[in-house]
Amino acid sequence: xxxxxxxxxxxxxxxxxxxxxxxxxxxxxxxxxxxxxxxxxxxxxxxxxxxxxxxxxxxxxxxxxxxxxxxxxxxxxxxxxxxxxxxxxxxxxxxxxxxxxxxxxxxxxxxxxxxxxxxxxxxxxxxxxxxxxxxxxxxxxxxxxxxxxxxxxxxxxxxxxxxxxxxxxxxxxxxxxxxxxxxxxxxxxxxxxxxxxxxxxxxxxxxxxxxxxxxxxxxxxxxxxxxxxxxxxxxxxxxxxxxxxxxxxxxxxxxxxxxxxxxxxxxxxxxxxxxxxxxxxxxxxxxxxxxxxxxxxxxxxxxxxxxxxxxxxxxxxxxxxxxxxxxxxxxxxxxxxxxxxxxxxxxxxxxxxxxxxxxxxxxxxxxxxxxxxxxxxxxxxxxxxxxxxxxxxxxxxxxxxxxxxxxxxxxxxxxxxxxxxxxxxxxxxxxxxxxxxxxxxxxxxxxxxxxxxxxxxxxxxxxxxxxxxxxxxxxxxxxxxxxxxxxxxxxxxxxxxxxxxxxxxxxxxxxxxx
Amino acid sequence: xxxxxxxxxxxxxxxxxxxxxxxxxxxxxxxxxxxxxxxxxxxxxxxxxxxxxxxxxxxxxxxxxxxxxxxxxxxxxxxxxxxxxxxxxxxxxxxxxxxxxxxxxxxxxxxxxxxxxxxxxxxxxxxxxxxxxxxxxxxxxxxxxxxxxxxxxxxxxxx
Numbered sequence: 001x002x003x004x005x006x007x008x009x010x011x012x013x014x015x016x017x018x019x020x021x022x023x024x025x026x027x028x029x030x031x032x033x034x035x036x037x038x039x040x041x042x043x044x045x046x047x048x049x050x051x052x053x054x055x056x057x058x059x060x061x062x063x064x065x066x067x068x069x070x071x072x073x074x075x076x077x078x079x080x081x082x083x084x085x086x087x088x089x090x091x092x093x094x095x096x097x098x099x100x101x102x103x104x105x106x107x108x109x110x111x112x113x114x115x116x117x118x119x120x121x122x123x124x125x126x127x128x129x130x131x132x133x134x135x136x137x138x139x140x141x142x143x144x145x146x147x148x149x150x151x152x153x154x155x156x157x158x159x160x161x162x163x164x165x166x167x168x169x170x171x172x173x174x175x176x177x178x179x180x181x182x183x184x185x186x187x188x189x190x191x192x193x194x195x196x197x198x199x200x201x202x203x204x205x206x207x208x209x210x211x212x213x214x215x216x217x218x219x220x221x222x223x224x225x226x227x228x229x230x231x232x233x234x235x236x237x238x239x240x241x242x243x244x245x246x247x248x249x250x251x252x253x254x255x256x257x258x259x260x261x262x263x264x265x266x267x268x269x270x271x272x273x274x275x276x277x278x279x280x281x282x283x284x285x286x287x288x289x290x291x292x293x294x295x296x297x298x299x300x301x302x303x304x305x306x307x308x309x310x311x312x313x314x315x316x317x318x319x320x321x322x323x324x325x326x327x328x329x330x331x332x333x334x335x336x337x338x339x340x341x342x343x344x345x346x347x348x349x350x351x352x353x354x355x356x357x358x359x360x361x362x363x364x365x366x367x368x369x370x371x372x373x374x375x376x377x378x379x380x381x382x383x384x385x386x387x388x389x390x391x392x393x394x395x396x397x398x399x400x401x402x403x404x405x406x407x408x409x410x411x412x413x414x415x416x417x418x419x420x421x422x423x424x425x426x427x428x429x430x431x432x433x434x435x436x437x438x439x440x441x442x443x444x445x446x447x448x449x450x451x452x453x454x455x456x457x458x459x460x461x462x463x464x465x466x467x468x469x470x471x472x473x474x475x476x477x478x479x480x481x482x483x484x485x486x487x488x489x490x491x492x493x494x495x496x497x498x499x500x501x502x503x504x505x506x507x508x509x510x511x512x513x514x
Numbered sequence: 515x516x517x518x519x520x521x522x523x524x525x526x527x528x529x530x531x532x533x534x535x536x537x538x539x540x541x542x543x544x545x546x547x548x549x550x551x552x553x554x555x556x557x558x559x560x561x562x563x564x565x566x567x568x569x570x571x572x573x574x575x576x577x578x579x580x581x582x583x584x585x586x587x588x589x590x591x592x593x594x595x596x597x598x599x600x601x602x603x604x605x606x607x608x609x610x611x612x613x614x615x616x617x618x619x620x621x622x623x624x625x626x627x628x629x630x631x632x633x634x635x636x637x638x639x640x641x642x643x644x645x646x647x648x649x650x651x652x653x654x655x656x657x658x659x660x661x662x663x664x665x666x667x668x669x670x671x672x673x
Contacts, residue, residue, distance in 0.1 A: 185599030
């Protein structure tokens with residue numbers, strides 16, 4: 001029977017993929033044709049969703065974007081055998097956008113039915129876990145350390161070193177916590193993993209649990225992701241049933257249990273200690289460090305807290321070996337980074353590449369320039385706490401250290417483009433406003449500084465051309481300095497990144513004469 | 515002002531408390547269960563929750579009010595969340611926000627007079643590849659404009 005694929009990823013759904021799927025089923029029925037309709041994850045070419053694929057003898061052929069009105073003509077063109085049609089893009093695997101990528105963490109995404117365990121197993125799923133079960137905890141940790149994997153949530157701390165600390169702790173209970181509170185604007189790679197390949201996250205957490213001796217895991221999932229919640233819960237139940245989770249994983253005698261916990265819309269809970277407070281049922285107030293969560297984390301026990309992408313990269317490392325992963329990348333940034341193209345770009349979507357590609361490659365070769373056709377003026381990389389980059393910095397390679405050199409951050413790999421209609425003073429004001437809304441309130445620089453920051457930006461704009469203007473600019477810089485150096489966590493401590501980068505690179509929007 | 519609860523609401527809240535009280539870190543899952551069921555977390559629930567979880571009423575109040583997701587007043591039949599984050603701003607969400615507020619005749623955290631729509635801001639829906647985005651109940655919608663939102667609102671009102 002012909003297999004027809006229509007994605008169930010929420011971005012595809014946001015463009016009407018369900019209606020497209022319904023129309024295909026109805027049209028096939030009307031014509032007396034038998035098809036098997038599979039809801040796959042998204043290939044990540046979001047500007048072309050809903051993308052329909054059909055299995056042919058040559059491979060999967062893509063048609064996109066397919067709306068219900070296109071469906072009858074697709075059947076007329078015999079799309080079930082890969083027939084010619086204006087929406088026919090050819091073989092999916094041959095699409096330049098995909099071919100230029102190095103998909104390791106996202107190897108299966110878009111190809112499989114996300115919640116089918118059989119599909120997962122048929123596409124190298126659980127190979128990493130099988131290898132891990134033959135190793136000691138210390139050997140697993142060494143493999144992860146040798147791979148060079150660093151925290152993909154944004155802090156880029158070496159994952160293996162964190163695991164090693166937890167491994168070395170004596171405790172009655174240890175925990176693996178997955179930070180799935182992906183709140184950065186312009187990022188959606190965590191969401192895609194959880195919706196489009198949930199088993200890879202479950203496998204990564206299971207390996208982490210076996211490595212450090214933790215028997216309980218929690219996925220702290222943002223409440224804005226209902227589809228991810230459903231996919232994870234279904235996948236967890238099926239993994240339990242098949243013996244990949246529970247008291248005796250694959251007959252090894254080792255235990256690992258996993259539960260999804262819903263966050264409640266607080267951005268600051270993406271900060272690891274605030275997240276732990278929230279999991280414990282408290283206000284998400286940031287904790288002082290030390291003690292590190294690896295030593296005293298959830299309920300006071302040693303806890304690994306890792307981002308979704310970090311954990312989802314573990315299975316391929318254990319499957320193919322540390323060196324295989326480390327062979328990708330540049331400098332101290334090893335492996336690949338799933339980059340998310342967002343905002344004002346023509347071709348938005350998920351691009352997984354080895355570290356080292358330039359921002360310009362991403363914006364123009366993959367992104368195709370701005371969606372509005374106007375020049376790209378500013379790009380924010382790394383979420384609401386990331387710096388704004390001007391055109392002169394577009395040749396910076398995507399590498400943690402290279403970004404640090406230009407006082408910017410890679411963060412979680414989100415890239416948001418703005419065209420030349422953007423008002424950067426407004427963006428700086430928004431950065432302070434966002435910080436004020438989301439501040440947990442524990443430290444003064446963040447709690448008070450953010451509100452004063454909004455007022456200072458308003459004053460700068462109001463004082464344009466007056467003798468007070470330069471003094472007000474200095475005030476904004478002093479305030480940023482206080483927040484940068486005096487805040488307890490990255491929320492207050494990094495809000496100055498968007499603010500000062502806007503001020504430094506786009507001073508004309510603040511009334512600064514060149 | 516505390517909103518008085520019906521006996522049915524009392525019973526529902528009590529059932530959720532019983533189902534969750536023995537979990538580790540039970541408070542957030544419990545608050546979610548209550549809000550999913552009756553659309554908000556009533557102040558009248560604080561006392562029974564605090565007793566079951568050995569917390570003070572102040573602690574329960576503190577948690578409910580810390581998180582943007584939890585409401586302390588009943589919501590309309592449908593929740594419309596409008597993304598205010600940077601990616602959506604890059605694609606004109608500010609104008610869209612203003613338009614939605616004007617046509618619904620309400621501001622954020624308010625409900626239309628017919629009780630159909632509660633309007634809420636949200637900071638990223640993870641749909642940044644198709645900005646601007648909104649969410650109606652549990653469904654995300656991408657590449658939104660004034661007409662598309664109007665159609666969504668109309669559909670919600672008829673449903």
